Amino acid sequence: MTNNQTKQRLGEAKKRAIVSICLNLFLAIGKGIAGVMSGSAALIGDAVNSATDVFSSSAVFVGILVAGKKHPSFPYGLYKAETVAVLATSVAVILAGYEIGRQALFGVISYPDIKIALPAAAISFMIALGFGLIQFRAGKRLNSPALTADAKDYLADSLSTAVVLVSLIIVPFGFNVDRFAAGIVALFVFYAGGQLFVGALKDLLDASIDRETERDIIRFVEKHPRISKVKKCFSRNAGGRFLVDMDVELRTPSHRIADLVADRLEEELLVEFPGLVLARIRPHFVSGDFTRRVIPVQSPEGELSVKHLASAPWFLIQTINSETKEIKKRQFVENRYGSAKKKKGLLVGRWLLKLKPDEVVAEENESVALVLLKEAGVEIVHPSSLTSTTM
Missing domain, CATH: 3.30.420.130 (Dinitrogenase iron-molybdenum cofactor biosynthesis domain)
Known part of the structure; x- marks a missing residue:
């Protein structure tokens, strides 16, 4: 893959991320208005669930812009700015989940107006499910972990909305489970906030990248004809991206060839693994038998x-x-x-x-x-x- 192809792919991924933010905003507002007008606590809670996705996606997007800035005091870049934004958002999401759960347990019991709530829930479910599947395919095609994660958020949101939809369908049969459904939605919100919090905390503590990706990087490097093996490989997350630092053994006493191989591999790694923003390779000569x-x-x-x-x-x-x-x-x-x-x-x-x-x-x-x-x-x-x- 050429550098131009990589830029085009990242550009398309960024456009899709912006569409995702706008669509989540539309769902949050639509469900919120319908929830208030119909008096459905479950639909209001689901609107808050969509709103948390807006905040988290926006925080990540703003973090991406800040992360690209350079400063002499931050030689690795301001990548953790994105992580700090996600950490702050996760706290807000957890608090929102708590409030939804509290209202579900102690709020005033009322029958929702299904003429307003049911169509809103049905439309929201179809939009979230449809866009989630489209986004998931795009994430796989563009090899974008961010889009894939965003797709999973939409699919989880559609599941949350499905709970609300079922609760509204059975209201005419005399079963008012709106508060119960709101409690289930609160669990969805809690889970989403917890996932964001744990992920951000791992990034701030310099957790390594997932083992499968690290193994793929090592295998890619060891395929090079001059590389005997990778001696050490250190990696860490950096706000949704990752950095790799490794020591390799080369079968050449020539410093010129060693530097050439290391430089080429650093460039090739950035192209082969789109999430990688920094690769450092230190060559060590080993005299082969x-x-x-x-x-x-x-x-x-x-x-x-x-x-x-x-x-x-x-x-x-x-x-x-x-x-x-x-x-x-x-x-x-x-x-x-x-x-x-x-x-x-x-x-x-x-x-x-x-x-x-x-x-x-x-x-x-x-x-x-x-x-x-x-x-x-x-x-x-x-x-x-x-x-x-x-x-």
């Missing part, structure tokens, strides 16, 4: 084919003892993309990188395959340096 060399050949045991690397029919993969230079293993693999008509250099270059070579024998040129290999820190060995014993 063996060197992996790839040599393009015409056929098994055949002549060299170094002029056009991507078009070589076969590749000889040698495993060489780093100390004695003795060849311990030889393996021939056929070039699976040698007959490709389009993007051959790109396909072959990526395929060769998956073989994790330390060296590739080829004549220096600006072919796509060679550029990819050199950018990954693979050493390009000129064929003139080979002897009959090194084949």
Whole structure:
């Protein structure tokens, strides 16, 4: 994914977040007016539930804007401004849940006017459920945890409204469970506020990111041909985003190659993992016992084919003892993309990188395959340096 694609995806996610705020505001006002006019405590409580979503979404959005600001005193950015806003909102949500529950227990008993309350509840339910499902699909498509979380909020809101809807449907049959439904809605509000509070508290205490994402990041780094393994990986949440700091082992004594690999990986991580806002990689040299060399050949045991690397029919993969230079293993693999008509250099270059070579024998040129290999820190060995014993 290119930087432009990433910006477009984040831009679309931000637009959807704004639509979500406006829709929640519409639901909160609509349910609130209908609840007051009909005298339904449950519908009023559900309106407060929607209003808490407005406050939390707005707090997060404002926090995002503040988090993007730079200041010399905050080298990692003002990302926790968003967390502070969410923490303050969570307290307000919990207090709202308490008030709804208190009214449900001790408020005046009254029969709601279902002619007003029932249509409002039904429309609100359909809007919340429909938009929640649409938002959930968009979150998965755009790989946006924020949109996915927002979708879950809408689906939870639709469940809360469903409770109100059922309570209103059975009122004409002589069962006035409006206060009971308001009590259930209060539990929904309490739960939402508690989730916000715990999540914000974890961020402020520098909790690590979820283990699955951390494992995905480590696997991505260890796929690099020059990386032996990730020695250490420290991560932490930062207001809905996360930061990663890791030590890696590289099979190269060259500081230039080590810096190149580390810089490239830091850039690639930011693109591969949209929630990541800062990646720091410290390379450490480790002398491997063996060197992996790839040599393009015409056929098994055949002549060299170094002029056009991507078009070589076969590749000889040698495993060489780093100390004695003795060849311990030889393996021939056929070039699976040698007959490709389009993007051959790109396909072959990526395929060769998956073989994790330390060296590739080829004549220096600006072919796509060679550029990819050199950018990954693979050493390009000129064929003139080979002897009959090194084949």
